[in-house]
Amino acid sequence: xxxxxxxxxxxxxxxxxxxxxxxxxxxxxxxxxxxxxxxxxxxxxxxxxxxxxxxxxxxxxxxxxxxxxxxxxxxxxxxxxxxxxxxxxxxxxxxxxxxxxxxxxxxxxxxxxxxxxxxxxxxxxxxxxxxxxxxxxxxxxxxxxxxxxxxxxxxxxxxxxxxxxxxxxxxxxxxxxxxxxxxxxxxxxxxxxxxxxxxxxxxxxxxxxxxxxxxxxxxxxxxxxxxxxxxxxxxxxxxxxxxxxxxxxxxxxxxxxxxxxxxxxxxxxxxxxxxxxxxxxxxxxxxxxxxxxxxxxxxxxxxxxxxxxxxxxxxxx
Amino acid sequence: xxxxxxxxxxxxxxxxxxxxxxxxxxxxxxxxxxxxxxxxxxxxxxxxxxxxxxxxxxxxxxxxxxxxxxxxxxxxxxxxxxxxxxxxxxxxxxxxxxxxxxxxxxxxxxxxxxxxxxxxxxxxxxxxxxxxxxxxxxxxxxxxxxxxxxxxxxxxxxxxxxxxxxxxxxxxxxxxxxxxxxxxxxxxxxxxxxxxxxxxxxxxxxxxxxxxxxxxxxxxxxxxxxxxxxxxxxxxxxxxxxxxxxxxxxxxxxxxxxxxxxxxxxxxxxxxxxxxxxxxxxxxxxxxxxxxxx
Numbered sequence: 001x002x003x004x005x006x007x008x009x010x011x012x013x014x015x016x017x018x019x020x021x022x023x024x025x026x027x028x029x030x031x032x033x034x035x036x037x038x039x040x041x042x043x044x045x046x047x048x049x050x051x052x053x054x055x056x057x058x059x060x061x062x063x064x065x066x067x068x069x070x071x072x073x074x075x076x077x078x079x080x081x082x083x084x085x086x087x088x089x090x091x092x093x094x095x096x097x098x099x100x101x102x103x104x105x106x107x108x109x110x111x112x113x114x115x116x117x118x119x120x121x122x123x124x125x126x127x128x129x130x131x132x133x134x135x136x137x138x139x140x141x142x143x144x145x146x147x148x149x150x151x152x153x154x155x156x157x158x159x160x161x162x163x164x165x166x167x168x169x170x171x172x173x174x175x176x177x178x179x180x181x182x183x184x185x186x187x188x189x190x191x192x193x194x195x196x197x198x199x200x201x202x203x204x205x206x207x208x209x210x211x212x213x214x215x216x217x218x219x220x221x222x223x224x225x226x227x228x229x230x231x232x233x234x235x236x237x238x239x240x241x242x243x244x245x246x247x248x249x250x251x252x253x254x255x256x257x258x259x260x261x262x263x264x265x266x267x268x269x270x271x272x273x274x275x276x277x278x279x280x281x282x283x284x285x286x287x288x289x290x291x292x293x294x295x296x297x298x299x300x301x302x303x304x305x306x307x308x309x310x311x312x313x314x315x316x317x
Numbered sequence: 318x319x320x321x322x323x324x325x326x327x328x329x330x331x332x333x334x335x336x337x338x339x340x341x342x343x344x345x346x347x348x349x350x351x352x353x354x355x356x357x358x359x360x361x362x363x364x365x366x367x368x369x370x371x372x373x374x375x376x377x378x379x380x381x382x383x384x385x386x387x388x389x390x391x392x393x394x395x396x397x398x399x400x401x402x403x404x405x406x407x408x409x410x411x412x413x414x415x416x417x418x419x420x421x422x423x424x425x426x427x428x429x430x431x432x433x434x435x436x437x438x439x440x441x442x443x444x445x446x447x448x449x450x451x452x453x454x455x456x457x458x459x460x461x462x463x464x465x466x467x468x469x470x471x472x473x474x475x476x477x478x479x480x481x482x483x484x485x486x487x488x489x490x491x492x493x494x495x496x497x498x499x500x501x502x503x504x505x506x507x508x509x510x511x512x513x514x515x516x517x518x519x520x521x522x523x524x525x526x527x528x529x530x531x532x533x534x535x536x537x538x539x540x541x542x543x544x545x546x547x548x549x550x551x552x553x554x555x556x557x558x559x560x561x562x563x564x565x566x567x568x569x570x571x572x573x574x575x576x577x578x579x580x581x582x583x584x585x586x587x588x589x590x591x592x593x594x595x596x597x598x599x600x601x602x603x604x605x606x607x608x609x610x611x
Contacts, residue, residue, distance in 0.1 A: 045414070091597055098354060102551045103596050105544070106589035117582040227544070231421060238418040267433060274426030281419035282406055 006152055010145045019144040020216075021260055026151040027212045029252035030158050032236040034205035036248035037162055039237055041171065042198040043178035045097060047230045048089070048104025051111035052082040052203040054225030056210025058115060061128045061220050071134040075211045082207025083200050085111075090196040108227040115222035127221035134215045151212050155249070158205055162245055165201075174198055239280045241287030250288050254280075321456035326573055332462040332531070334569020335469025339524035340546035341553070341561035342476065343517035349493040349556055350513040352413050356420040357398065358521055359543025360427035365391035365522025366442075366529035366538060367435050373443050380445040384468065384526045391522015392515040398423060399514035404507065424540065431536035439535040446530075465527050472523060473562050476516070480558070489513055545572075545585075548592050554601050563603060 006026075010019045031053055038044040056078035063074040092103045115122045122128070134141050134150060141147055165171050173194045176184040185191055214220055232255060240251025258276065262269040283291055340362060347355045365387035372378060372386040402423065406416050446461040480486040491499040492509045500506050525534075528542060546565060553564020568588055575587035595603065 092593060095596055098348075098555060099551065099596055101354075102548060103593050106548060106592045110586045110589050113583055113586045235418065235421065238415065242414065268429075270429035271426055271433065274422045274424070274429065277422030277425065278402060278406075278419045281415040281422065282409060282411060 003156065007149075010148055014145075016144050019148050021257065023144060023148040023151050023216050024213075025253045025256035026148070026155050027209050027216060028233065028236060028256055029249040030151075030155050030209040030212070031206050031233050032240070032248040032252045033155075033158050033162055033245055034202040034209070035233050035237050036240075036242075036245055037165075037174075037205075038198055038202045039234075040243035040245075040248075041166060041178065042174040042195060044093065044195060044199065045101045045234075046104045046199075046202070047101050047227065047234060048107045049202075049206050049233045050225045050227060050229035051104075051108045052086060052206035053210040053213065053229065053233075054111055054115055054222075055085050056082045056207030057214040057220055057225070058122055058128070058210075059207070060211035061131045061214040062121065064132050064215075065128060065130065071132070071215065072136065075134070075208065078211035078214075079204040079207040082210065083204040086200045086203030090192075090199065093195040093199050094192060105227055105230065108225075108230045112222060112226050115225060122222065123220075125222065127219060128214075129219055131214050131218045131220065133218070134212075147212075147216055151216065154208065154212065158208075159245060159249070170194065170197065235277065239277070239287055241289035244287075244289040247287050247289030250292075254288065319455075324456035325458065326577060327570070328458050328462050328466070330570040330573030331566060332465040332469075332569070333573065334566035335466050336524050336527050336531075336565075337542065337546045337549045337569050338562045338565025339469055339472060339520045339527070340543055341550035341565045342473070342558065343520045343524075344543075344547050344550050345556060345558060345561040346489075346513050346517045346520075350489065350510050351403070351407070351416075353403070353420060354417045354547070355517070356417070356543075357423040357427055358517070358546070359539030359541070360424050360431070361391045361395055361518045361521035362525040362528060362539035362543060363431055363534075363536060364394050364427070365525030366534040367431060367440075367525075367536075368522070369526040369529060370435075370440050370442065370534050377443070380464065380530070383445070384523055387522040387526035388519040389522070391525060392519035394427075395514040395518020395521070396511050399511050403514075404510070428536055428540065435534075435536060437536060439533040439538075441533050442529045461530065465531065468523070468527065472520065476520070477558070479516075485509075485512060545588070548588065552588075552592050552595060553603050560603065567603070 006022075009022060013019070031049060035046060035049050038046050059081040060071075060074040060078040063069040063077055064071060069077075089104070089107060092100060095103055116125060118124070133143075134147060136150070141150060166175075173184070173189045176187065176189055177191055177194060181191060213224075217224075236251040236255045237248050238251065239254050240249065241247030259269060259273055262272055265272055280287065340358060343358050343361070344355060347353055347358070368390035369383050369387040373383055378386070402419070403416060406419060411419075446459070446464065451458045451460060451463065480490055488499070488504045488509050489512065491502070492504055492506055492513075496506060499509075521539075524542075525539065528538065532538070545568065549564040549568035550561045551564070552568055553562070554560030571588050571591060572584050576584040579587050
């Protein structure tokens, strides 16, 4: 039903700006799904996602502008390069909690400096201009609406893929690691193998999101990929609720769209945003997703025939 | 590099390192007391610097009382945040990760409130120091840097004495190690945590006046130095008081010398690469390494 709503939006609201901002929210929803896999299902707190977003975005942009490669190839290369970059970080997945967070934060700062200073490759502080619209085979997607549908399709594909991943052997191993590392190791789960695999999978997905970001904005600037962006992606997951993929998508929409809605408050906009963030966090670790399912359960309980399906991802408790 | 240039860089690196140490100590004290990674620490730095500037406008005080103003207001702000917001979250048994993310919200809130109150333009700090440098052999050292190092070291010593010898300080140490046991021994955890935030805020506010006097004051001046100070605390050994002091100074020196020996654009990257390498080899940081070597 929600999907139908998303498909209808550009038809009901054909303003370019609205569709543009929604497209951006969808791209960040893909990135926050990837972080949800790390944080909610493997317990890996990464503040390095902006680095993979940036690597994906720049790979895609450079391949389509300088080398005139078609979008499909550049898109795949974006995921690949982010994945390869994450391989260099595999050793740090051994670190726990805050240490992993700081190490990934450091990685974001390094990548941002590379994007800012390697002018021959990335255009330096001026960024990359005139990134072409994406193309799919013979079709060239032009305009905000068609790229919106492309992003939406990729979001849905990512969502379904991750949902299917969780009940697999891989997904169950991750959850076991998150609940108790020592018990998981004692049960014969190779911690480093599974953790680093989750890390690479998340990086590849974030790289894809980066490619979409490049072709959606058609302009890249190193300042889109500072550690602040990493923190923003973390906020999306936390606001939506840690441990729920639907929550990650909701959180991405709230964090991207809330400042737009608060435009009316003008200069108090970010003050209100900060205060609302604190209030959201006060809802507990299940975030907005938890709040929705609590409300839903309360409503459904009044009806005798209602089936109470547990919200996705909450089964870990 | 000539000897005099080396001495000048060394003093500059030590000065910025002392500022990082003061901020890092705030992170460390809070993470020990409540397990929270306090992202709004940088905004306490900003508040200290801003209140310092405002106080100087009202009454042209010399450096030392101005520093005190920054510390008092930084401390008060931190206590107010702790009692008003973080304590409420803790009482509601909100998980740590959520409280940590709420501190990001607090950081956004304070930064933008600061922008509303003091505007978005950087504010030049008043001239507080003599401009003629001290001579150390052929090297010239600005009195300001010497003051910053002196004050930084003084505060670190005072903090150590406070934690080791006063009743409140020892209660803080006890509460950080075993909160439940400390409570059974009659320590009021609410009050001790508020004190801890107060001290962390005072260190941050003081660092703000020092940092402001070195560059300028602006609403977003605190965020990046605080991130670096946190990295420095991890480099030294997260959760250790000595580690925060040592890590801050080391980080300041790395940053200063990397700007000369590597490149100005990559000076931050050098510190981060060091951090990742050190975490991989010795996850407990430099202090943990020394303890092991003993």
